[in-house]
Amino acid sequence: MTDFQRPRGTRDFPPEEMEQRRIVEDGLRKVARSFNFGEVMTPTFENTELFVAKSGPGIIDEIYAFKDKGDREISLRPELTAAVMRYYVKELHTRPKPLKLYYMGNCFRYERPQKGRYREFWQFGAEIIGAPSLDADAEVLALAYYSVKNLGLNNTVMRIGHLGVLNKFIEELGVSESMKVEVRRMIDKRDFESLRTLPDGAGAKQDVTNRLIELVSLDGGSETLEKAKKLMDGDDISLKELKKLLNILEKYGITDYKLDFGVARGLDYYTGMVFEIDAPNLGAEKQICGGGAYSLSETFGGQPISSTGFAFGFDRLMLARSQDEEELSKLDVYFIPISDDARMKCLEMVTEIRNNGISADIDLLGRKVGKAFGYADTIGAKTAIVIGDKELAEEKVMVKDMATGDQTPINFSELLKHYQN
């Protein structure tokens, strides 16, 4: 016998899980719409060069890249931002600014699967394009913040940083360009040990190194700003910006964040504010959201334009909230016809009820009544209806409450009304 397996790192989702996923998805959509973001969708695959342009040729090793039958270099998208920016540059750039977009879709990466990491996964993201302001940064942060809150994920931490602050320090270190990239990586990894060796190996200034380590070790709310100020000797523009941003966030009702200058995001197209949201209960892959202010349009051949955005790891959101299971929706009514004539009548009633937004199902196996009730019970139907020739003659059905076992006679004409209450 041939054993057909799922490709590695992919998943099947049963109805119960899909219901949960749709609840989360609907919740995210709802919040995004309430912020006046509009949804866009882009292709599942793109020309490989798009992702190379954004992330460099090394990316090819980590994504599903292949040649199609026309010898074109194609890749399954490893993320959604590149495609959205491509779309913006080619077609949406004449739209009134600011452009507020959101999107959700499956993405693919050729990676070793582990908890919260799959080869096919889903992202939900949002961008504000063309609003080069702290107000846009705050609006995006607020969307991410309230999306998480709305899902009931209370055990999460939003960490906000600023690359302007970080980069100033890195510049002052006085190390080579390649070393700067390395330093950023160390900071992102919280690798303080390696940072400490910078003065020896890479010739970084000892004093700056010390202050840099102190900076990225800071951990706290808005009061942390003062500590950072002292480390920077004087009023830094980025720091002032950050202060303004935090003031704005307060108006959004957001104060339970952490300032973290170690949020480096590992990418050089980020320009200012950057942030991440963690769900600490997820283990190694605990980051559920990442984003910030960036400039990417020019990479795809457009005019430079300021943007701010983020992406949620949808599957990680699901993992993070999986502890509090919600009750699944139950079938409203299960029809059990006993004769062929009764079945015909049932179909009319089933259709009428379904057309009024009430869920209804009907026995398709011709089971005996006892078995059919057993099935109705197993699937958790709220009520069941048996119809035979007797009921047909009286134009009545017996509606049985599956929880209590009570039966109520209802006229055919009253049936819909009964369920609408």
Add this chain to the structure above:
RNA sequence: GCCGGGGUGGGGUAGUGGUUAUCCUAGGGGCCUGUGGAGCCCCCGUCCCGGGUUCAAUUCUCGGUCCCGGCCCCA
């Protein structure tokens, strides 16, 4: 790419170098020909793949593959 732990019906498991591989559960049917949740009975369905050792491998061994956790990476 690397490290560790795993893989026995759909799900969960027991067990073994050799007759018919255990039990639970789920699914289908019957006892019960118009009323569910219990019980009893029947049916369905399994040793991840390949090489090696052996008279004989689900068992031992090697490789692969997939799953779980971690490293690397994380656009």
